[in-house]
Amino acid sequence: MRLENKIAIVTGGASGIGRATVLKLASEGAKVAIADVVSQQEAACKVVDEVQAAGGAAIALAANVASRSDVEAMVDAVLKQFGRLDILVANAGITRDAFTIRKTKEGEIKKMSDDQWDAVLNVNLKGTWLCCQAAALPMVEQKSGKMSLTASFGIRGNMGQANYAASKAGIVGLTRTLALEFARFNVNVNCVAPGATKTPMTSTIPAELVAKLSEKIPLKRFAEPEEIANVHLFLVSNEASYITGQCIFVDGGNTLGV
Ligand SMILES: NC(=O)c1ccc[n+]([C@@H]2O[C@H](COP(=O)([O-])OP(=O)(O)OC[C@H]3O[C@@H](n4cnc5c(N)ncnc54)[C@H](O)[C@@H]3O)[C@@H](O)[C@H]2O)c1
Numbered sequence: 001m002r003l004e005n006k007i008a009i010v011t012g013g014a015s016g017i018g019r020a021t022v023l024k025l026a027s028e029g030a031k032v033a034i035a036d037v038v039s040q041q042e043a044a045c046k047v048v049d050e051v052q053a054a055g056g057a058a059i060a061l062a063a064n065v066a067s068r069s070d071v072e073a074m075v076d077a078v079l080k081q082f083g084r085l086d087i088l089v090a091n092a093g094i095t096r097d098a099f100t101i102r103k104t105k106e107g108e109i110k111k112m113s114d115d116q117w118d119a120v121l122n123v124n125l126k127g128t129w130l131c132c133q134a135a136a137l138p139m140v141e142q143k144s145g146k147m148s149l150t151a152s153f154g155i156r157g158n159m160g161q162a163n164y165a166a167s168k169a170g171i172v173g174l175t176r177t178l179a180l181e182f183a184r185f186n187v188n189v190n191c192v193a194p195g196a197t198k199t200p201m202t203s204t205i206p207a208e209l210v211a212k213l214s215e216k217i218p219l220k221r222f223a224e225p226e227e228i229a230n231v232h233l234f235l236v237s238n239e240a241s242y243i244t245g246q247c248i249f250v251d252g253g254n255t256l257g258v
Helices: 016-027 038-053 068-082 114-142 162-185 207-216 225-236
Strands: 007-011 031-036 057-062 087-090 145-150 187-194 247-250
Touching: 007 016, 007 068, 007 114, 016 031, 016 038, 016 057, 016 087, 016 225, 031 038, 031 068, 038 057, 057 068, 068 114, 087 114, 087 225, 114 145, 114 162, 114 187, 145 162, 145 225, 162 187, 187 225, 225 247
Parallel strands: 007 031, 007 087, 031 057, 087 145, 145 187, 187 247
Antiparallel strands: none
């Protein structure tokens, strides 16, 4: 098994890509802490049951990644339970779409609110940074660790997603900087940039629009969550020992060409 005796945290592990990543890591022998918000604890416990049914080990932890105290308590709980931390998959993320500015038919000007901006930047960018900061402490002490963060193919720019695109582009800069800062401690930091993936996050997109968007993707379809989880697994395994500071697009070729 590729992750035997490894201890991992997957944030946002109760749903979608996070859930698929928990199952992959656990199937390769890692003991996984599934960190997600309080309202997702029932879903997180179901993922724990799935892992255990397959003979693996997992625990569920309530943590809002945008809260420093929650994130520090999350890492402390893992250290208390398992004694070390080898892997962080920083996957938790949200969208709050709205155009930066738009004139409606009624003549009103509508624009993205400060709340929408702050919510997305706080969870996606600050949340990732807080998790990396807290996870780095035991990893630096151990002189080993792997982090796989989550950007998006949306960093190219996406209508109505100024907040999301900015947060995910920030994660690419964060990945590169942390890779430089942590390299001397043998801690690798990379990120995955998923393309459109079949998860609850995209489940409200109408079927006709999914078909239209799929037509523009060279591989002509959305990704399965497992196809993104495969790359997180690779990046946190020893097979990726000489890769750091990279952003790997897993988007069916969507960022190619014109
Ligand atoms: N689905 C896509 O098409 C797609 C494309 C590109 C990038 N991504 C990114 O992949 C990641 C996973 O997305 P998904 O599609 O699986 O979404 P999802 O909505 O299915 O799952 C996200 C999980 O993150 C959790 N979460 C949200 N805010 C949190 C917080 N403050 N603290 C802790 N957990 C929190 C949610 O409760 C949920 O369980 C996100 O970072 C997302 O931006 C998704």
